Amino acid sequence: MGNFLSFDKMITPTIIKIIFxxxxxxxxxxxxxMMMTGVSxxxxxxxxxxxxLLTIVIGPLMVRVYCELLIIFFKMDESLKKIEKQLSNNQTSQQ
Known part of the structure; x- marks a missing residue:
């Protein structure tokens, strides 16, 4: 619960999957x-x-690309946090 309240754990990636x-x-x-309109x-x-037909095929692909681009930002955040943690561990071990 502490990670949630201090924004250390992100919930947005889960929300992005729902949006997908x-x-x-x-x-x-x-x-x-659109197909039913065309047929009638x-x-x-x-x-x-x-x-x-194109909307059925290309639409989900475009939604997937958009959601992946959003998730990239959260992956970068996680990677930067890991790098920051490693750097702080290296600095404390050198002192």
Whole structure:
């Protein structure tokens, strides 16, 4: 609990994983919606069907890339904390 209150443990990476799954669901649902609109269209619905398929395939990939970019910042924070700890241990052992 102390790590949580002092912001030593980050909860945002867990939230980012939840955001990823929400983004994937939204991409798939919007793609299906676009395809249904294209199929029920009286004229020229083929483009909507193709765009729906592209949204289903490319949407989750884009959400994944975005979430990975966010997680990189937290990985850098963890690495910097490890480096800082090692440097402080080396300084105390040299004294």
């Amino acid at each position: 799954w929400i983004g994937v669901a939204m991409s798939v649902l919007s793609g299906i919606g 269209s009286y004229y020229g619905g083929g483009l909507s069907v193709i765009m729906g």
